[in-house]
Amino acid sequence: MEHQLPPYSDGVNVCLDELLYYKQQCIKWLPPAKSLWSQMLGQHQSRQLGRGMDFSEVRQYQAGDDVRAIDWRVTARTGKPHTKLFSEEREKPVILYIDLSQSMVFGSALLLKSVQAAHIASLIAWLSVSQQDRIGAVIDTGEQLIELKPTARNKGALALMQTIVEVHNQQLTAPASQHQSFDHALQALTRLCPKGSEIILLSDFSRFVTEHEPKLRRLCQHNRVRMVQISDPLERGQTQFRGTEQVSNQQETRWLDFSSRQTRQGIESAFLDKEQQLRQLAMTMGISFSSLSSESALSSQLYGQ
Structure with a gap:
């Protein structure tokens, strides 16, 4: 990097x-x-960023049309194959x-x-x-x-x-x-x-x-x-600092000893737990998650x- x-x-x-x-x-x-x-x-x-397709109209099937776009309801009603047309989303x-x-x-x-x-x-x-x-x-x-x-x-x-x-x-x-x-x-x-x-x-x-x-x-x-x-790297327990520092999360303030491997690993573990919860939530809701x-x-x- x-x-x-x-x-x-x-x-x-x-x-x-x-x-x-x-x-x-x-x-x-x-x-x-x-x-x-x-x-x-x-x-x-x-x-493309978020680009999708909007439904435009239905017309009679023509040679070369994608069979996956056939409108089966209209086809059944008219007795002739019809296909859906789509236009690219704008604005x-x-x-x-x-x-x-x-x-x-x-x-x-x-x-x-x-x-x-x-x-x-x-x-x-x-x-x-x-x-x-x-x-x-x-x-x-x-x-x-x-x-x-x-x-x-x-x-x-x-x-x-x-x-x-x-x-x-x-x-x-x-x-x-x-x-x-x-x-x-x-x-x-x-x-x-x-x-x-x-x-x-x-x-x-x-x-x-x-x-x-x-x-x-x-x-x-x-x-x-x-x-x-x-x-931030510090939230993952990654830091070259090896002293004791006062930290706050707006709810509480405490002293942390960054020279302790256990302290750094604890910070990393808490972050990874939170990240995993967010990723799992995103997956269940069909949300793309990146970092x-x-x-x-x-x-x-x-x-x-």
């Missing part, structure tokens, strides 16, 4: 130039390239959930998790624009939700970039406070997203608990949902540069 900051980035603050950089990067996933999601999931079957809403709460404003290596979230959000936004989809977002600071309605072309992406920069940099100096439940974010997404949306959750999911599963399941009923878990780390640039994790 490449431990070098992306262009225009210092790993802590977020500026417009570093998010605009991904406008040029998205060409790597335009047809006939592999899709962003097939790259992240280690699969190679999908060609599908792509809605990002971007977690910029306090647990995301953390990094022990190259980047803050929140900065990595801003980078992948930017890449997805520009890719959506290039594919003529509308882009919207729910940005979660933990205390408030900022909703951006799906908007077409560069206008939607630029509004999102500017909001991310403003909100993220405010979060760097925000005082510690009690956070709203993840439940509020799922409610906002259900309200904001038109049916048939592509919903991408960018978070460490530290506030997600089993009580939130029904609302997530409801969100999946009429939309395609993807989960991207963003983590990113804050220890290296986004580009090196997606296509090995």
